[in-house]
Every structure is written in C-alpha cells, then in structure tokens.
Amino acid sequence: MRKRLVAVLLAALAMSSSQLRADPYLADFTYPYPVQRFDFRSQEQDLWMSFMDVAAARPNGRTVVLLHGKNFCGATWEGVVPALSDAGYRVVVPDQVGFCRSAKPRAYQFSLHQLAANTHALLEHLRVETPIVLGHSMGGMLAMRYALMYPADTGALVLVNPIGLEDWKAKGVPLATVDELFAKEKKTTRExxxxxxxxxxxxxxxxxxxxxxxxxxxSMYLGKDGDLVAWNQALTTDMVLSQPVIYEVDKIKVPTLLLIGMKDTTALGKDRAPPEAAKSLGNYAALAPAVAKRIEGSSLVTFNDLGHSPQVEDRARFNAALLKGLEALPAAAKR
Known part of the structure; x- marks a missing residue:
C-alpha cells in the first residue's frame, strides 16, 4: 500500500513538474548557445525568428546555416555546432516561424517558399553571404527550396535525411484538411x-x-497555449504534404552533399495510406541514391546502421563525415 502511495505521489509530482515546464516558446528549455531575436514584417503582421549565431573558433571565412526538422528545433543541433565552430565555420541556427522559440501566428500562409524567404531575410540582416545551407528532415526540404530560390546566394547544399524525396500523395497518401490534421495534433502526448x-x-x-x-x-503541447502549437504544427504539416520539391531536384545547381541514415522510414501521412502503399513509403535506402543521381555532381554518404537523425544517433561519426564532406566541396563553394 505504501509503495503504491509513493508511486502515485511521484507520478503526480512528475505531472506537476511537466506542467510547470510547459511553454509554447520553450522558455524553460536550455539552448546550447545564446538565443537572439530577429523581428520582421511578414504577411501584414509583426513576427520574429529566434536564432543562435555562433562564432568560429578560428574563422575560415565560411558560414553554415543549420535548418531544423518539423519535430526538432535549432537546439537539436547542439552536437554539430561545436564541431563546425572548431573547424572554422561561423554557424547560424534559426528556429523557423511556427516552431520552437519563434513566432507562432494564429493565421499565416505557410509555404516552403515563405520560410526560405524569411531565412534569407535573416541572413541578409546578419550580413551572411553565400552560406552553406544544411537542412535535416523538413529542414532538408526547406534547404532544397532555398537553393532553388537563391542559387547565387547558396555556397553549397547539405541534406541530412531530408523528407520529401518522394511525392506521398502520388504514392497513395490521401489528402487531409487542416482541421483533421489539427485534431490529430491535439492528441499528441510525450508517449x-x-x-x-x-x-x-x-x-x-x-x-x-x-x-x-x-x-x-x-513540453510545447502542454499548458493553456498547447493548442497554438498544435495549430501551427497542423499548418506546417499541410505545407509539407502539399508542396513537394522532388519534381524540381534536377534544377539544383549548387554543390550538394547528402548524409543519409539508411534505416530511416519517415513518410508523412503513412498512417493514412492503404497498407500496401504504406509499405513502400519512406524507403531511404532506395530514395537517397535515386535523388543523388538526379542532382548533378552531388555526393552521397550513407550510414547503413543509422536512421532519421544520424547527427543525434552517432555524433562523432556524423561530424567526421560532415567535415570531410565540406572540405571535399568544390572551391567555389568555399568562398
């Protein structure tokens, strides 16, 4: 009886602690470096992007911009930033509008084009020219759009298990309304x-x-403003599902490096697809080599035993491959 009472009290304490930490802007979550704020106007409203700007230990004159995924934040790059900084790179790490410590508007026309434009505005504000744009997951999809929109302003492109290497709708994922996506997001739990x-x-x-x-x-889904997080997540899910980049990868003309965990099976909406279609979705072992062949002059590095987040699963191996890949980029990408 006593053990049971203790267990109940501990569970209640944990729940209370979680509620105290709940914040849609991660106010109580520790980022690895100081967070700054870029205020700007977009779609007739005042918004902001939070970002980290980490100086190089011994500057080599190059900057790497790290773009987070949909279920990630800029802070998730904490294992990669010091490796890049130590190797001489300035590192800029934004949280996109709708995510993490950045603005979460009630009404916003989310598009990869818009997020890329926001990121470009931030980099202009910071006077960053021709950066290496490195994106993971949704950030990889965004990085591809950025390189397509701003080829002259992109020194190189690095893709870490980007989503969007296939058109999910064309392969059997049915469309969903934002209301349906929102209803699903509101059911999100830690478990x-x-x-x-x-x-x-x-x-x-x-x-x-x-x-x-x-x-x-x-923690962002908890508390009185959790619905705001869920709403922005629904809007950005709709963005990802309805704006495939795969049909344009042949047009990417900047030096490109792909770092791919081959155990990954990520595909948005797979749970809504017919069983037979779902089995074929998110097969990175097949998708990554096929896309690499379509991007002229690209290099592909694979991690056969890792999944969607190789930079999290094996930090040392990933960083070694990243730095080696960056050094192998054409000279024009290093200016």
Missing amino acids: SIKMYQQKVYYDGKWKPEYDRWVDMLA
Whole structure:
C-alpha cells in the first residue's frame, strides 16, 4: 500500500513538474548557445525568428546555416555546432516561424517558399553571404527550396535525411484538411512522440539521451497555449504534404552533399495510406541514391546502421563525415 502511495505521489509530482515546464516558446528549455531575436514584417503582421549565431573558433571565412526538422528545433543541433565552430565555420541556427522559440501566428500562409524567404531575410540582416545551407528532415526540404530560390546566394547544399524525396500523395497518401490534421495534433502526448520516433526514426531502438528531445517537443503541447502549437504544427504539416520539391531536384545547381541514415522510414501521412502503399513509403535506402543521381555532381554518404537523425544517433561519426564532406566541396563553394 505504501509503495503504491509513493508511486502515485511521484507520478503526480512528475505531472506537476511537466506542467510547470510547459511553454509554447520553450522558455524553460536550455539552448546550447545564446538565443537572439530577429523581428520582421511578414504577411501584414509583426513576427520574429529566434536564432543562435555562433562564432568560429578560428574563422575560415565560411558560414553554415543549420535548418531544423518539423519535430526538432535549432537546439537539436547542439552536437554539430561545436564541431563546425572548431573547424572554422561561423554557424547560424534559426528556429523557423511556427516552431520552437519563434513566432507562432494564429493565421499565416505557410509555404516552403515563405520560410526560405524569411531565412534569407535573416541572413541578409546578419550580413551572411553565400552560406552553406544544411537542412535535416523538413529542414532538408526547406534547404532544397532555398537553393532553388537563391542559387547565387547558396555556397553549397547539405541534406541530412531530408523528407520529401518522394511525392506521398502520388504514392497513395490521401489528402487531409487542416482541421483533421489539427485534431490529430491535439492528441499528441510525450508517449506518442516517443513511440513514433522510436519506430520511424531509430529503427525500433532507443537511447536515454533521446528523451531530452522528446521532452522538448512534448513540453510545447502542454499548458493553456498547447493548442497554438498544435495549430501551427497542423499548418506546417499541410505545407509539407502539399508542396513537394522532388519534381524540381534536377534544377539544383549548387554543390550538394547528402548524409543519409539508411534505416530511416519517415513518410508523412503513412498512417493514412492503404497498407500496401504504406509499405513502400519512406524507403531511404532506395530514395537517397535515386535523388543523388538526379542532382548533378552531388555526393552521397550513407550510414547503413543509422536512421532519421544520424547527427543525434552517432555524433562523432556524423561530424567526421560532415567535415570531410565540406572540405571535399568544390572551391567555389568555399568562398
């Protein structure tokens, strides 16, 4: 009886603690470097992007811009930033509008084009020219759009398990309204986040250090403003599902490096697709080589035993491959 009472009290304490940490802007979540704020006007409203700007230890004159994924934040790059900084790169890490510590508008026409324009405005504000644009997951999809929109302003493109290497709708994922996506987002819990990531991102495996990123994401859904987070997540899911980039990858003309965990099976909307169609979705082992062939002059580095987030699963191996890949880029990409 006493053990049961203690267990109940501990559970209540944990729940209370979670509620205290709940904040749609991650006010109580520790970012690895100081966070700054870029205020700007977009779609007739005042918005802001939060970002980290980390100086190089011994500057080589180049800047890397790190773009986070849909279920991630700029803070998730904490294992990559010091490796880049130590190697001489300035590192700029924004949180996109709708995510993490940046503005979450009630009404906004989300598009990859708009987020790329916002990012370009931030980089102009920081006087960053021809950066290496590195994107993971949704950030990879955004990085491809950025390179297509601003080829003259993109020194190189690095893609880490980008989503959007296939057209999910064309392969059987049915469309969903924003209201339907919002209803699903409102059901998000810490347990559902962990279950999804373990199954899809990490090939069924789990390490205790992944819990930090689950807690980060889950904390934004808690509390009185959790619906605002869910609403922005629904809007950005609609953006990703309805704006495929795969048909334009042949037009990417900047030096490109792909770093791919081959155990990844990520595909948005797979749970809504017919079973037979779902089986074929998110096969990065097939998708990544096919896309690399379509991007002229690109290089592909694979991690056969890693999944959706190789930079999280094996920090040392990923960083070594990234730095080696950056050094191998054409000279024009290093200006």
